Amino acid sequence: MKIEDVVCTFCGCLCDDLVVEVENNRVISVENGCTLANEKFMGDHRLKSPIRREGNGWKALSYDDAIRETAEILLDADRPLLYGWSGTHGEAQSVGVHLAELLGAVIDNTSTVCHGPSIMAIQEVGHPGCTLGQVKNRADVIVYWGANPIDAHPRHMSRYTTYADGFFVKEAFKERKVIVVDVRKTESSAVADEFVKVERGGDYAILSALRAIVRGKRDLIPKQVAGVTREQLFRVADICINAKFGAIFFGLGLTMSPGKYKNIRNAIELTEELNRHTKFTISPMRGHWNVYGSNEVFTWITGYPYAVDFARGIAFYNPGETTSVDILKRGECDACLVVASDPGAHFPRACAEHLARIPTVQIDPHVNATTHLATLQIPVAVTGIDAEGTAYRMDGVPIRTRKLFDGTYPSDFDILGKIYEQVKEVKGS
Ligand code: SF4
Structure with a gap:
């Protein structure tokens, strides 16, 4: 089946003129895309199920267990950090901000190390x-x-x-x-x-x-x-x-x-x-396909575009203090949820070392550098391939990304929504 006007969820251009051919729930050809788009749509090698670190190896676990363990890690933490967000859709980002508020956590997006x-x-x-x-x-x-x-x-x-x-x-x-x-x-x-x-x-x-x-x-x-x-x-x-x-x-x-x-x-x-x-x-020139969206969503809900700290019960923003790199460098946070980004590849070494010391949960379809620092990883559907949602192009124009087929993976929105519900049950608000 050929699908026209497909949006490429790779860079901030969000090109919306791709023609993608799908067969048996797999993309088999891409027209109009650049080499980065081709790699995104065709070279999609994902984790099969959630994995938990055990000794020097990994053990597969169910989505229910992975969600429950993530909620417990976040609830046990005194100063959780929720980082990433620029590689997922606006609806999932919105759940992330509400989760941060409920937890009294810091939520930050990749703008912290780019724009x-x-x-x-x-x-x-x-x-x-x-x-x-x-x-x-x-x-x-x-x-x-x-x-x-x-x-x-x-x-x-x-x-x-x-x-x-x-x-x-x-x-x-x-x-x-x-x-x-x-x-x-x-x-x-x-x-x-x-x-x-x-x-x-x-x-x-x-x-x-x-x-x-x-x-x-x-x-x-x-x-x-x-x-x-x-x-x-x-x-x-x-x-x-x-x-x-x-x-x-x-x-x-x-x-x-x-x-x-x-x-x-x-x-x-x-x-x-x-x-x-x-x-x-x-x-x-915004890099990640929905980093602009993360600034928009954070700002609608909290008034601030990134580095938002809810520890005081209200939104507080002070780049240099509430930015992820600074929090990690000071060794301040005691649990981290990484969503749709790869701080292991982009953060300074001291930050990566701290992520490896604390419980770090990653929600991401693929194995990346952060996987090697994480305690738990939950694979999800890829927005623009088997999940859909709203993204903001680099000029601030919102564009609806499309789902090309019904896959077997839950979306970021589904997973985050379930974590939110479990945290809410305990917090009682
Ligand atoms: S990677 Fe960027 S420039 Fe290339 S097709 Fe995708 S959105 Fe367009």
Whole structure:
């Protein structure tokens, strides 16, 4: 059976034009997807049942036992941490937040190690963003800053920017100017009209120089700023000022480089300066397919986008204190529930070591680096393959992901709902 308009649940582009062929509850072909999508749909090797660590090995157990043990671990803990959430649908994320509130736990999502600083900057100075549809149809200048879309978001350029013809941009490849700013050459810089090679840690200085030029203070710019010549800075500023519609996309190369959230604040303020001349927007290149959704869901329910601590009985947010990496580094939490993410692969070593010391339950379809730290793992259906739910694209547009067949695995929503019910029974509220 061929299914059209399938949403790819891999990266923040959430491409919704895949054609997937399903036979005997298995995906056998994928059209329109990039290599990452093909791997997601076709190379799906899952755990068969929940597993519990016993000595140096693992023992299979039933879903009922795994759910009961998870509820007991969370109820026994004084300072539980519920981490992950960006690889599952909004409905499951919502149960997670209610579970955290019931437990008085900390709930955090993967923004904590990716675009958390971008969110902090947006909280300070706002977000002049737009949808990807607007970019495709209107933008004649694109800036990728500290991002390599060809590698991390392979269809971003073909669906929305460099190669995507739009309503007002009929021949995109000829009409659109693409600027890439990065500390090294990348596949994306190779197809750019202008590559600005910045010295490591020099982004803040470059942004400040561009702001000065846009404000008409060209005489203040020295011959070189962070490895970039004055002439190139003037050229880049002129391309931006003369754009009909410009769009900046920034990645972790800007968010996580020295200056962190101050870089993003400066980039947003550059965008504001450019809006004195023309229309310009700025957007983060969100990585996990529903990391944007985790920020949305957390914010609807608690008022805060990540790192929410319910220990006081109310939602409290203080990045640097209530963020997972800090809590784990301090050895503060005594149990962890990891949902739809892989902190074992992304967290600093000290955090991974602490996860291995405490009871850690992972809810995830696949074996990954976190499995090796976990006490218990519960496999679930994969959203977009045999489970469905709401996801938010990197531009904040909600998209309903589809279930391609009825599989045998429960969804994250089902498992979390049962854990919630058991915790609620004990907590009595
Ligand atoms: S660009 Fe991202 S969402 Fe689109 S097909 Fe590739 S992995 Fe999937």
